Amino acid sequence: MRFYSALLRLYPASFRAEYGEEMRAIHRKRLRESSGFFARLLLWLDTIGEVVSNAAAAHWDILRQDLTYTARTLVRSPGFTLTAVLVTALGIGANTAAFSVADFVLIRPLPYANPERLVKLWQQSGGSNTGEASPLLYSIWKRQTTTFEAMGAYYTRAVNLVGEGEPRRLERAVVTADLLPILGVKPIRGSMLTSADERSGASGIMLGYDVWQGQFGGAEDIIGRRLLIDGRPLVVIGVMPKDFHFPTREIALWTAMSQQEQSDNEFGNNYWEVLARLKRDVPIERASAEMEVISRRIEPLYPQDMEKVGVSVMPLRDQFSRQSRLLLLALCGAAVCVLLIACANLANLLIARSLTRRRELLVRSALGAGRERLVRQSITESFILAALGGALGVGIAVVAVPLLARLVPTTLPIAQSPAVDPRILLFAGLLTAITGIGFGVLPAWRSSGTNDLSGLREGARSGGGRRERARSALVVAEVMASVVLLISAGLLMRALVKLHDVDPGFRAENVLALRTALPSPRYDTTARRAAFYRDVLTEVRAIPGVKNAAYISGLPMSTRGGIWSVTPVGRPLPNGRPGSASSRFITSGFFDALSIPLRHGRDVSDADDASRPHVAVVSESFAAQYFPNEDPIGQRFTFLGDIKAIVGVVGDVRVRGPEQQSEPQVYLANKQVDDNSSPFYFPKELVVRSTIPATTLVPAVRQIVQRVDPEQPISNVHTMSEIVSDLTAARSVQVRVLSAFAVIAFLLAAVGIHGLLSFSVSSRQHEIGVRMALGAQRGEIVAMVMRQGAILAAFGVVPGIAIAYVAARAMQSLLAGIQPGDAVTFGAATMLCVVMTL
Numbered sequence: 071m072r073f074y075s076a077l078l079r080l081y082p083a084s085f086r087a088e089y090g091e092e093m094r095a096i097h098r099k100r101l102r103e104s105s106g107f108f109a110r111l112l113l114w115l116d117t118i119g120e121v122v123s124n125a126a127a128a129h130w131d132i133l134r135q136d137l138t139y140t141a142r143t144l145v146r147s148p149g150f151t152l153t154a155v156l157v158t159a160l161g162i163g164a165n166t167a168a169f170s171v172a173d174f175v176l177i178r179p180l181p182y183a184n185p186e187r188l189v190k191l192w193q194q195s196g197g198s199n200t201g202e203a204s205p206l207l208y209s210i211w212k213r214q215t216t217t218f219e220a221m222g223a224y225y226t227r228a229v230n231l232v233g234e235g236e237p238r239r240l241e242r243a244v245v246t247a248d249l250l251p252i253l254g255v256k257p258i259r260g261s262m263l264t265s266a267d268e269r270s271g272a273s274g275i276m277l278g279y280d281v282w283q284g285q286f287g288g289a290e291d292i293i294g295r296r297l298l299i300d301g302r303p304l305v306v307i308g309v310m311p312k313d314f315h316f317p318t319r320e321i322a323l324w325t326a327m328s329q330q331e332q333s334d335n336e337f338g339n340n341y342w343e344v345l346a347r348l349k350r351d352v353p354i355e356r357a358s359a360e361m362e363v364i365s366r367r368i369e370p371l372y373p374q375d376m377e378k379v380g381v382s383v384m385p386l387r388d389q390f391s392r393q394s395r396l397l398l399l400a401l402c403g404a405a406v407c408v409l410l411i412a413c414a415n416l417a418n419l420l421i422a423r424s425l426t427r428r429r430e431l432l433v434r435s436a437l438g439a440g441r442e443r444l445v446r447q448s449i450t451e452s453f454i455l456a457a458l459g460g461a462l463g464v465g466i467a468v469v470a471v472p473l474l475a476r477l478v479p480t481t482l483p484i485a486q487s488p489a490v491d492p493r494i495l496l497f498a499g500l501l502t503a504i505t506g507i508g509f510g511v512l513p514a515w516r517s518s519g520t521n522d523l524s525g526l527r528e529g530a531r532s533g534g535g536r537r538e539r540a541r542s543a544l545v546v547a548e549v550m551a552s553v554v555l556l557i558s559a560g561l562l563m564r565a566l567v568k569l570h571d572v573d574p575g576f577r578a579e580n581v582l583a584l585r586t587a588l589p590s591p592r593y594d595t596t597a598r599r600a601a602f603y604r605d606v607l608t609e610v611r612a613i614p615g616v617k618n619a620a621y622i623s624g625l626p627m628s629t630r631g632g633i634w635s636v637t638p639v640g641r642p643l644p645n646g647r648p649g650s651a652s653s654r655f656i657t658s659g660f661f662d663a664l665s666i667p668l669r670h671g672r673d674v675s676d677a678d679d680a681s682r683p684h685v686a687v688v689s690e691s692f693a694a695q696y697f698p699n700e701d702p703i704g705q706r707f708t709f710l711g712d713i714k715a716i717v718g719v720v721g722d723v724r725v726r727g728p729e730q731q732s733e734p735q736v737y738l739a740n741k742q743v744d745d746n747s748s749p750f751y752f753p754k755e756l757v758v759r760s761t762i763p764a765t766t767l768v769p770a771v772r773q774i775v776q777r778v779d780p781e782q783p784i785s786n787v788h789t790m791s792e793i794v795s796d797l798t799a800a801r802s803v804q805v806r807v808l809s810a811f812a813v814i815a816f817l818l819a820a821v822g823i824h825g826l827l828s829f830s831v832s833s834r835q836h837e838i839g840v841r842m843a844l845g846a847q848r849g850e851i852v853a854m855v856m857r858q859g860a861i862l863a864a865f866g867v868v869p870g871i872a873i874a875y876v877a878a879r880a881m882q883s884l885l886a887g888i889q890p891g892d893a894v895t896f897g898a899a900t901m902l903c904v905v906m907t908l
Contacts, residue, residue: 077118080125082132082446136450143451147423151455153821154419158459158502160814161412163466165498166490168405168807170467171474172398174488180387181313181484183254184347187219189354190389191344191361194380203342205334211344211381214364217357221346222249223327224317229300230589231285231323232781239587239785240281242299242323243316246332250276250324252347253316260293260308267307267326274307275299276324282309299323300589316483317343337372345386358383390479396881397477397804400558403877404811407551411818413502414544418822420452421541422829449507456503463502464495476803541826542862548822549866550873552815553899557874558881559812560895562805565886569798574627575723577665578790582764583625585786586775587754595745596680599752602778603657603740604676606756609774615762620660621740621753626725628793632751633733638696639706639713651692651734652725653710655743655753661687661720663759664790671703671718678739685739687718692734709736727797729886757790764789801884819866820906827859856908863907867900874899 074097078086097117104110144151179185191211193201203211203223212221224245231238247265256262257276267274275297277286286292295306304325315321348357361381369379467490475487586606593599603621610619635648643649658675661668669690678685686709693702693716705716714736725732740753758767772784795802831838838851878890888895 074117077121080121081128084132085128132446133450136447137454139447140451140454144454150419150423154416154455155459155462157412157415157419157818158456159462159466160818161409161416161502162460162463162495162498163470164408164412164811164814165405166463166467166495167470167474168401169494169498170471170491171477171488172402173491173494174484175390175398175478175482176387176395178491180482181255185386187348187350188252188386189346189348189357190384190386191221191346192382192384193340194382202340203344204337204339205332205342206337207340208342208344209332210368211361211364214367215346215357215360217349217352217360218346219349220248220252221344222246222252223342223344224249225341225343226317226321228587228785229323230587230781230783232298232783237781237783238285239585239783240322241318241320242325243321244325244327244331246327249345250316252345255311255314257308258311260306262308263324263326268329268332273304274326275304276308276310277306278310278322278324279312279314281322299325301592318483354383354385386483390482393883394477394479394800396884397800400562400877400881400884401474401477401804401807404555404558404808407555408811408815409498409501410551411548411815411822414548415818415822416502418541418544418825422825452507453503456499456507459502460499463498464490467495470807474803474807476799541829545819545822545826545862546866548815548819549863549903550870552812552819553867553870553903554874554877555808555812555815556899556902557871557895558877559805559808560899561878561885561888561890561892562801562808562881564892564895565884565888566798566801566805568886568888569728569801572724572728574728574794575666575721576626576790578794580760580762580764581664581790582758582760582767582771583628583786583788583790583793584756584768584771584784585754586756586782586784588752588782593752596741596743599743600679600741602782603753605778606774607657607659609777610756610758610771613760613767613770615760616767617759617761618659618663619756619758620663621657622660622755622757623655623751623753625755625757625790625793626664626723627727627797628755634710636692636696636734636736637708639708641697644695649695649734651688651709651736652732653736653738653751655738655740655751656687657740657753660737660757663757665759666723667721669719669721670701671716673718674737674739676741679741680744682742684712684714684742685717686714687720687737688716689720689722689735691722691732692736693719695734710738714738729797755786816902816906819903823859823862823907826862827855830858831855859907863903867903871896871900 074094078090078093081090100113100117101110104113180188182188191203193203193207202225205223208221208223215221222245224243226241226243228239229242231240245263247263247268250262258279260276263274263276277292282288282292286295289295292306292309296303297306298304310324346357348354358381361383365380471488471490478484478488588599588602593602607619607621610616632653633650634653636651637643637648656674658673660666661673671687674685674687686707688702696702696707697705697716702716702719706713707716708714720737722732723735724730725735743752756771758764758771760767768787775782775784841851842848874896875891878885878892882890
């Protein structure tokens with residue numbers, strides 16, 4: 071009978087109390103009438119099936135009653151229902167969106183085989199840990215290391231695809247044959263690049279899925295087709311899977327590294343990025359130690375090139391900036407604050423509701439409703455509220471996640487658009503549901519635990535004591551979290567405003583920028599390139615509304631430019647060692663096209679060709695560093711292997727964006743570039759200043775380029791204003807999201823304080839009446855209530871300020887020079903909370 075009694079516990083307690091003894095008696099009788107092993111076995115099987123099915127039916131009947139009662143109750147209290155659902159939705163929606171993006175970037179495994187064993191190797195020199203390696207250094211690493219299963223290298227270069235519809239500019243990765251197999255991804259069509267492709271002069275090419283579908287319509291006969299890439303015929307040997315992105319999501323083509331490139335013996339020719347796969351059970355620390363030993367071993371062999379040069383071994387997953395990581399962590403912290411405030415508000419709502427329904431619960435308990443029955447009803451009501459809030463929160467998250475896509479670093483080899491992550495959704499939903507159910511069950515459990523009818527006589531005074539203190543603690547937590555969010559959002563907002571106020575050194579308004587990268591070997595000669603620039607610029611400058619146009623090898627704030635050593639002629643070196651400056655080749659009119667002020671001298675001219683002495687226009691910082699207190703015009707310096715004479719000085723440009731200090735800049739005449747030099751430094755960016763909206767010029771410029779060279783594609787079409795704003799786009803998104811979180815937190819905290827004080831006043835009406843009857847004035851009563859609110863605010867504001875300061879110190883690199891303890895921001899947030907309390 072013990073087993074049968076245990077089975078009966080499947081029924082609701084009320085059902086067992088009414089029918090339990092009778093069911094046991096019937097079961098005893100059936101046992102006595104059963105004889106034999108098989109008869110009793112059949113009886114038990116029949117009994118188990120009967121109890122399980124009947125218990126489920128009984129529970130369903132009670133659940134149906136509870137759902138009906140809950141629906142009526144919630145409909146009768148639309149204000150409470152709507153508030154509880156919205157509060158729950160905000161908590162779930164904010165956290166689901168924020169943590170889905172963070173999980174997408176920081177946690178989720180990369181889409182490769184055993185991604186935890188994939189690492190990047192960077193050359194360290196001068197305190198930097200993100201330097202590319204030279205082909206010679208890569209070959210030494212590969213020969214001497216023992217901790218890696220495989221190692222490969224790559225670099226990226228854009229190329230022109232012609233002969234297949236309209237010419238297109240596509241991003242390409244040039245890889246060693248070992249690289250793609252390291253990732254463990256196989257092509258969906260054709261084969262991988264092999265060492266044979268390296269020996270054949272890199273004549274094979276692999277296509278990305280999007281290019282195969284978009285440019286070639288998913289042609290079944292794509293394998294073996296010849297494509298014209300930068301004037302060279304290449305054969306398609308494979309197509310990569312749809313979800314394959316490496317090294318970045320912009321890469322559309324992969325070609326093999328030629329043996330000529332791999333045999334480069336110059337240590338200083340650093341342009342390769344190195345990927346490796348750790349051997350099984352080899353920790354990254356051991357690999358780092360081995361690479362340092364290798365660096366120290368080869369330093370004496372190449373003392374000039376390898377002095378104080380080390381190696382940094384970093385997981386592939388971590389290949390994005392610390393700033394990007396901080397942006398996401400700050401967003402997650404804000405979402406946690408919103409969840410905390412939402413849960414506190416929901417708890418306050420449910421506690422207040424339980425106090426108003428205490429008499430109802432006591433009456434039902436006195437009339438015979440058992441504790442289990444009352445708790446079930448409360449669980450049902452709380453669960454329905456949590457489910458409605460969760461469903462709305464999912465909708466909020468689905469809408470919000472695409473808006474946060476700008477926070478995904480472009481350097482990660484993953485798709486750009488994160489989606490709502492079911493695991494994070496489950497976590498946030500469970501957390502809020504636990505809060506809702508917990509605070510719904512506890513009041514019912516306590517109220518139903520006694521049949522003492524004295525509670526029916528408590529009336530409105532039953533809201534004090536421990537429950538009042540619990541609600542006050544929750545409100546303090548809300549205020550504290552809202553202060554943290556307000557201060558954090560304020561600091562980041564001030565940092566963003568400061569960055570927007572930084573003078574970039576040029577005027578970006580009404581400037582169109584586009585790329586016409588000239589391919590080798592067709593444009594290897596300087597004369598051929600100069601003719602292209604002349605023909606394009608002559609026609610573009612003739613367009614109505616165009617003020618000026620020019621070419622440059624790399625746009626400021628968009629491309630890095632080359633960094634080269636500088637040695638002044640006939641004078642001592644600053645600090646006793648050569649300096650450095652960035653170089654860009656330009657056509658005449660560039661400074662006027664970008665409104666970069668010409669301080670002294672002249673611009674480069676069309677007459678500055680190879681037959682004349684090499685000239686340079688330098689930035690003010692260059693002149694101040696290398697020729698202080700002198701007229702820089704006519705001064706000479708060694709740069710890029712020959713002597714340049716300064717003919718002009720222009721204002722400094724923040725070529726690396728508003729957040730970084732830029733090195734001195736040197737601008738060189740495009741006609742004084744040697745033939746067959748590196749095509750990476752050819753002028754390729756066309757800038758056009760106009761008096762009309764810049765984007766309206768695109769069709770006319772496109773037609774001009776097509777007339778000059780029908781095979782020349784146009785790419786990277788932007789306005790300079792877009793380029794400048796894109797540098798702070800991730801910050802802008804984060805500030806907007808964090809500000810929205812702060813506003814939500816502020817309003818929820820205000821609702822929490824108002825609700826607590828309103829309930830406190832209503833529950834103390836009898837006390838207030840007595841005080842006034844004894845002579846208390848209206849102002850004294852108001853002051854009493856205001857003191858209570860001020861105390862709550864103070865208990866929340868003070869620790870909130872301390873936590874906000876710690877948070878600001880942690881994200882100091884995002885503050886762009888704004889101090890973590892900025893008095894204006896802290897004072898404004900504190901005053902806002904005081905005003906909110908009043």
